[in-house]
Amino acid sequence: MSDAGDTNDTVLSVRSGRLSFGERTLWSDLDLDLRRGEFLTVLGSNGSGKSSLLKAVLGLQRLTAGSITIDGRTVTHGDRHVGYVPQQRLIPPGTPMRGRDLVALGLDGHRPGLPMLGRREARRRVTEMIEAAGATGYADRPVGRLSGGEQQRLRVAQALVGDPSVLLCDEPLLSLDLQQQRAVSALIDARRRSHGTPVVFVTHDVNPILAATDRILYFANGRHRLGTPDEVLRSDVLSELYGTPVEVARIRGRVVVLGTPDDAHCEADHGDQVHQRWAG
Numbered sequence: 001m002s003d004a005g006d007t008n009d010t011v012l013s014v015r016s017g018r019l020s021f022g023e024r025t026l027w028s029d030l031d032l033d034l035r036r037g038e039f040l041t042v043l044g045s046n047g048s049g050k051s052s053l054l055k056a057v058l059g060l061q062r063l064t065a066g067s068i069t070i071d072g073r074t075v076t077h078g079d080r081h082v083g084y085v086p087q088q089r090l091i092p093p094g095t096p097m098r099g100r101d102l103v104a105l106g107l108d109g110h111r112p113g114l115p116m117l118g119r120r121e122a123r124r125r126v127t128e129m130i131e132a133a134g135a136t137g138y139a140d141r142p143v144g145r146l147s148g149g150e151q152q153r154l155r156v157a158q159a160l161v162g163d164p165s166v167l168l169c170d171e172p173l174l175s176l177d178l179q180q181q182r183a184v185s186a187l188i189d190a191r192r193r194s195h196g197t198p199v200v201f202v203t204h205d206v207n208p209i210l211a212a213t214d215r216i217l218y219f220a221n222g223r224h225r226l227g228t229p230d231e232v233l234r235s236d237v238l239s240e241l242y243g244t245p246v247e248v249a250r251i252r253g254r255v256v257v258l259g260t261p262d263d264a265h266c267e268a269d270h271g272d273q274v275h276q277r278w279a280g
Helices: 050-057 099-108 119-132 148-160 178-195 235-242
Strands: 010-021 024-035 039-044 065-070 082-085 166-170 199-202 215-220 223-227 247-251 254-258
Touching: 010 050, 024 215, 024 223, 039 050, 050 065, 050 166, 050 199, 050 215, 082 148, 099 119, 099 148, 119 148, 148 178, 166 178, 178 199, 215 235, 223 235, 235 247
Parallel strands: 039 199, 039 215, 082 166, 166 199
Antiparallel strands: 010 024, 010 065, 215 223, 247 254
């Protein structure tokens, strides 16, 4: 885990956050301060509002009540200070784009207005980030011919090439095999350790990133719990959230949750996804 919890440098702040759709409230009374270098894992039942939280931070979804700020500024759509890694979805084989072109979109390809960097500086940034992602060997190959893990590494590089203040990850390990999950998780974790970039990581399975997690935000039944893994991943805490008996067991270093209404830790949250802003 990160040592960032020892500092009071708040990057992302949510105050009295509430998100409702009609008469249904996904979550309310959410107060969150995410510090530099902190790794926050967001868990919960299907449709509980995990990905909707990311949409709110991205400026794509307005809160029903409360506020969200990044470095003291109210969030806006297209904020250059927010990096976003979507779920892994294979890019079609015939896509006319190289790996480095996909990464370059993270600088200005998804935002209105003029490019923020000159061509030489942009090329330098892209090459540097590709190297950091361990993707140099396939950066000039068509993205549609790359494996899911290789494409996802490039998406992480795309999200980080603009040097964001905070990194949002929406189920980035979905559909990846174990080796690919480890590689992508390590890449994200290395960035927050080396640059102090805080991470908000939405997932249905905490185990691949449990060692990196500083705190957990757990949504269920319109309520939430926020704390360390040992404080939140407990039978009594989750039973109270769900209003039904839930068992939490640790087996060979893995967390197993049994008894949730929708097997929240066994299947993806398909009803609550962020629409991709960038190519891929």
